[in-house]
Amino acid sequence: MHINWSHYLALNESSILDFSQHVLLVFVDALPATMPFHTSLENKLKRSQSTLKDIEEKPVSLELADGALISMVQLKTAQSVFEQQTLLRQALKPLLAERPTRLAMAVYGQAIDSVAKLAAYVALVNAQNLPALKRDAKLAGLKDICIFGIDALPWMTEVEAxxxxxxxxxxxxxxxxxxxxxxxxxxxxxxxxxxxxxxxxxxxxxxxxxxxxxxxxxxxxxxxxxxxxxxxxxxxxxxxxxxxxxxxxxxxxxxxxxxxxxxxxxxxxxxxxxxxxxxxxxxxxxxxxxxxxxxxxxxxxxxxxxxxxxxxxxxxxxxxxxxxxxxxxxxxxxxxxxxxxxxxxxxxxxxxxxxxxxxxxxxxxxxxxxxxxxxxxxxxxxxxxxxxxxxxxxxxxxxxxxxxxxxxxxxxxxxxxxxxxxxxxxxxxxxxxxxxxxxxxxxxxxxxxxxxxxxxxxxxxxxxxxxxxxxxxxxxxxxxxxx
Missing domain, CATH: 3.40.630.10 (Zn peptidases)
Known part of the structure; x- marks a missing residue:
């Protein structure tokens, strides 16, 4: 599967949604008030009678009025790589289930380069097509990934390989x-x-x-x-x-x-x-x-x-x-x-x-x-x-x-x-x-x-x-x- 990679340092809702209607938003440790889709998240938590503490347990999905699907996940620097991978996999599941051709990922917080690399790997490895011999097999078709919040992708070759x-x-x-x-x-x-x-x-x-x-x-x-x-x-x-x-x-x-x-x-x-x-x-x-x-x-x-x-x-x-x-x-x-x-x-x-x-x-x-x-x-x-x-x-x-x-x-x-x-x-x-x-x-x-x-x-x-x-x-x- 060939992927066209891009990155964009600024984090704003309009740029993210212009790229894709399927968005993974990863924040590390604290949730800042300036983070994209913060208001949408607060409304979701209020409606479901949940708190930010609940996001530490499992990712949360937001469906916006324009049809965009946002999956938010909180990672902690104290977590093991395995624990972070598991949360990222769970967060990406509803996004990849819709077989998007484009995927936006935004990262915010501590150690964002390593988090971006981890998120990119989890997204890419789960977007692959495996042997499917059914007549009506539905194949994934992801072609473009843009990562917002970072200024370079030095690990791209390693992640792809x-x-x-x-x-x-x-x-x-x-x-x-x-x-x-x-x-x-x-x-x-x-x-x-x-x-x-x-x-x-x-x-x-x-x-x-x-x-x-x-x-x-x-x-x-x-x-x-x-x-x-x-x-x-x-x-x-x-x-x-x-x-x-x-x-x-x-x-x-x-x-x-x-x-x-x-x-x-x-x-x-x-x-x-x-x-x-x-x-x-x-x-x-x-x-x-x-x-x-x-x-x-x-x-x-x-x-x-x-x-x-x-x-x-x-x-x-x-x-x-x-x-x-x-x-x-x-x-x-x-x-x-x-x-x-x-x-x-x-x-x-x-x-x-x-x-x-x-x-x-x-x-x-x-x-x-x-x-x-x-x-x-x-x-x-x-x-x-x-x-x-x-x-x-x-x-x-x-x-x-x-x-x-x-x-x-x-x-x-x-x-x-x-x-x-x-x-x-x-x-x-x-x-x-x-x-x-x-x-x-x-x-x-x-x-x-x-x-x-x-x-x-x-x-x-x-x-x-x-x-x-x-x-x-x-x-x-x-x-x-x-x-």
Whole structure:
């Protein structure tokens, strides 16, 4: 979606309404008497027997006599970014519901540059069109945004790149499974690589068998169509001094395999590729902004099917790094495809590896769907990502990477068990498993995306599938590049 941006320093009602009949008015801390539409607000509060205190709780909408719709929201400097995003999302909802082509936003008060940037992102990310296959689908058509009360838009490129990346993530995640098999997904990635001038490489099932990537192949072999692959997308910058590896779980549909999911838990399992969508979307944002970092994006693309060739409990397979794995539960396929992919990524010796996966139900049990969990082999890295979560509004909780959990994976027949039959602390056990397949002691953080979908929207994003992880990582990247 292309947006024409403009700004206007003066704040007056006539200029705002001349631009658009859809207006977001944001004031920080105190409500000044000189603020546009102050009289209209006072009349609304008087009529509804409310006070200014009520606006602190939720935004208020005003319908003017000429048909204009004004949505007012009060933010406080003491609020977290997540809290501010939530209020802005709620304030923008009635405006964007009318699918305007023009949107005016006015900001007043403290720290208006950062507030304007936040409001612009929330507006833009929620004005995007997501996959809609209904015959009468009504599409958004926002074309122009003017921000009143500021004299520059220095953050415009960053906001556009982040919103576009979040939209790509949601779009990929929401694509129906018959339209995004591993083969079709790879074709889509090839087109994107050509468009973005990335290097593209892939290893198909036969090549992975020959390489000895038995963990990945164990999952892939259950599909009748052998179209699984590990894909590598590479971005290079002439001034880069660091290399980042992004790894994403890309299970395009997860039946659970022989340990078959029930219908309730199989619903939505085409979204089990969300980790790969996060990874490739981060790559797109980096490439769009031409950030000075080299990036390799590794995507483990497969389906977890049931069939005569599907892997099963008590199988023992040999991973790419030579470790033998005793299969305990076929619905723990994500850690299997990630194991060999992490080995490939680490062998190229990047400075840091981040992996993204909708990996464990126990992380969702621990946190619900409002936050995601991270586990890292470096406390410094974990702290950086956690801080990025606060700044970006995509909140994460750090869980321990404690060695004593390894005893849960002791096997009598193989080097390691895939998992346990119990679900206790499986998010930690899964991370300990994945860590066994990293080579060269590389700094690594695992992001278990328990909050990739939240029913009522989350933070900045109104849709259930919310693109969590994209803004988080782009914020962390600023620290990574500054070191």
């Amino acid at each position: 982040t919103a576009a990346a979040n939209t790509l993530c949601r779009t990929l995640t929401l694509t129906p499974p018959n339209q995004q098999t591993p083969k079709l997904y790879r074709e889509r990635l090839q087109a994107l690589a050509s468009e973005q001038n990335w290097q593209y490489a892939e290893w198909n099932v036969e090549q992975l068998k020959a390489m000895g990537a038995g963990a990945f192949v164990a999952v892939a072999q259950g599909s009748e169509t052998q179209d699984a692959a590990i894909v590598k997308l590479s971005y290079r910058h002439a001034q880069a001094s660091k290399t980042l590896a992004l790894v994403g779980k890309g299970i395009c549909f997860d039946t659970g395999g022989h340990n078959l999911k029930s219908s309730k838990y199989m619903q939505g399992m085409h979204q089990d590729m969300n980790g790969s969508a996060v990874a490739v979307s981060i790559l797109q944002a980096i490439s769009t902004q031409q950030l000075p970092v080299n990036v390799d994006c590794w995507l483990a693309l497969a389906q977890n099917h049931i069939g005569p060739n599907a892997y099963k409990q008590n199988d023992v397979v040999t991973a790419l790094n030579g470790m033998t794995i005793e299969i305990v539960h076929t619905d723990a396929e994500g850690r299997m495809v990630l194991a060999d992919t992490l080995t490939l990524a680490s062998r190229e010796k990047p400075d840091t590896i981040l992996d993204f996966a909708t990996l464990t139900g126990s992380m969702q049990t621990a946190l619900g769907t409002r936050m995601s969990g991270i586990i890292a082999n470096s406390q410094a890295l974990a702290s950086q990502v956690a801080e990025a979560g606060i700044v970006s509004g995509e909140r994460v909780v750090v869980f321990p990477y404690a060695e004593d959990y390894d005893s849960e994976l002791d096997s009598e027949i193989a080097d390691i068990k895939q998992c346990t039959m119990e679900s206790d602390a499986d998010h930690i056990i899964a991370a300990r498993f994945l860590g066994k397949f990293l080579e060269d002691n590389i700094s690594w953080c695992h992001v278990d995306l328990s909050s990739y979908a939240h029913k009522d929207g989350l933070g900045a994003v109104a849709s259930e599938v919310n693109g969590f992880g994209v803004a988080l990582t782009l914020q962390w990247l600023k620290t990574f590049l500054a070191e």
